[in-house]
Amino acid sequence: MRSFPLSSDRFDRRTFGQRFGLALIFILLMLALALLSDRFLTPANLTNILRQTAINGIISAGMTLVILTGGIDLSVGSVLALSVTIGAALMKQGWPVELSVLAALATGAGLGCINGLLITLARIPPFIATLGMLTMARGLTLMYTQGQPITGFPAAFRWLGTGDIAGIPVPIVLMLLVFVAGGFFLYRTSFGMQIYLLGDNPTAARLTGVPVNRLTVLVYTISGFCAALAGLILIARLDSAQPTIGLGYELNAIAAVVVGGASFSGGEGGLVGTLLGALLIETLNNGLNLLNVSSLWEQVVKGVVIALALLLYRAIGSRNSR
């Protein structure tokens, strides 16, 4: 412990262990599945996994920011449903695709913003505020649609879910865009760095001049926006907006973030981990499908994997906490 030398950027061992531990598990899983099924390691199947990851991946990206602040967003599934319902309805009324998409995204962001305001101005705990939004947005969706699905969208819209850019399916491109933009936001901007400070110690953050309220509202707004974007991709692929769409998606997103190494108490975790977490869960689903495991077992396996991931972090974490 001399006066420190100016050293290069070195990960702390815990972060290092988590990130590479997860990557290692992911690679092992890929190897195992490749050995067990000759259909697994084909370009078509791998593309399929990525495409299936896109929906949960995009929602999880927003959720990561929320969980980093020490909060939680339970409303993403319902916000997704209400946003796409509005977008779909506008398209059916003859609005241009671009405007309808923008309206859906604005709805998602707006609902997220309301979450943020409830949490900061009304001082309602995130769990309760977003739980309220969960039921409210779902109720509005069911009321508006009268329980009926909206189907049959213009081809220009369906491109979001079924098209490709230079051979890469659009959902995958959008997911990568979300993560790249999110990465720049989180790791390169003052807002991103302040999110970590806020999650780590809200009192100290306020006393350091972090704009706590503004940042919280921003984070939930982004989460709502991501949910709406994921929803648009989903209905474009299905060519149908069911009123029950997105039911339970919040849990998948939280699972991806947690498997990705984020801490529920905030201030710890990141987008790389979340992306790996979402990919891991989807790969597992895909593998179990290929191996003809019953879909009922899939749920059980997913639960076990999440528990194992947390045990692993605990093991890594405890060894060098002081």
Add this chain to the structure above:
Amino acid sequence: MTSTTPRLKLINVSKAFPGVQAVRNVSLEAYSHQILALVGENGAGKSTLMNIINGVVQPDSGSILLDGAEVRIDSPRRAQALGITMIHQELALIPELTVGQNMFLGREPSRGGWIDWNELYRQTQQVLDRLGIALSARAKIAELSIAEQQLVEIARALSYQARLIALDEPTSSLTDRETEILFRLVRQLRAEGVALIYISHRMEEIFALADRIAVMRDGELITAGPTSEFTPQRVVQLMVGRELQPSASQPAQPRGEPILRATNLAAGKAVRGVSFTLHRGEIVGMAGLVGAGRTNVARLLFGADRLDQGEIWFEGKPIAIRSPRDAIRLGIGLVTEDRKAQGLFLKQSVRNNAGAGLLERLSRFGFVNFRALTQQVSDLTVRLRVRTPSLNQQVRNLSGGNQQKVIIARWLALQPKVLILDEPTRGVDVGAKADIHALIRELAAQGMAILMISSELPEILAVSDRILVMREGRITAELNRAEATQDRIMQAAVGQE
């Protein structure tokens, strides 16, 4: 008086953490009927050694003997069962529960499976009364002062029938009168046959209490022996490993023009009409008992709390400070009293902690210039002599003194015009303390206005150009450095003028 078998015997105990050998081959004994003072700079390994004794961390090697029998202390629970209790700098009480509930947490007396509340409060009151602590067993912890909470902690330790009690900086938040009560308790415990380990940086306390002194430096035990073999100067030398310049008073600097003027500030019961002026280049010390409203005044100036009444003038203009953000924008900084709860981002790196306030200033279109950030932070950590293996080290791995320096660095980076420091050297070792005092003087010499709140009168007297004394929400005395003495300050603080 001393039995031949030591109550606690450590043999060649070592413990390493990533990047640092925290404790190296320490062999040490603590006897019943004795107070052993354990001293050393922050980072010397005292806390780790205590954590080993208390079962929080396991030693890499070495053995621990309790009353001659080898023991393995693998958890704080096990330590408690063995009769080893630890009283920390940071309080470990649950604020929403009562004194009694805290004291018997997890071992409530029960009757037929139900908690016997009457019995619990009866026993609690008994312990409090025996120790002469004038508190109700049914009082809620949140309603007690920090000092009273500390006494409750000590009472709790006692209620465990402790064989060995380690006290880590127990007086750091106590006033002189409360310190006296604590001393009485400690001596009473010694008379009852408990072995005590007393960690402190205050030489007066150590020489008033201890039967033996053990000095640690850089993870090693430098020496241990009866108190009569030491002098305070010798102990400090051994701790630091070098001769230390006494932090003696210096001639008062000519002060600059006024920069901040507070008139008739009031907020709730804590602050009831406080007026004063800070000048550029001047160090104003703020003395008073714990709970006199000093911290509240600091928080009002910094926009952390709401003002009921009064005005703040800054650079000749009346201003409204609605949030810490406003204060920071104006050029006011606050180093808070409780660094863990209000200052540090424990999971983040040293760089992000020290650079926390710079993020926005060093960014363009929101994008942070990390090279500039790292450069500035590294300059500051070198200047403040922060000991850390790297800037990417998590700040929680640093010692208390170094953590404090990181927080001060955070504020210096923002180059404030007014810097408020609330108990800047609490729980900080002598070396770091001298560093911080020198730094405060240097900053004032460069034209910064400093408001330093401290409960340590020698510190107030050594550093301040002018001294304000608060009592019950009001300023009861303003003394210049020539007329200030410990007696006069204390009289104004307790209200016996």
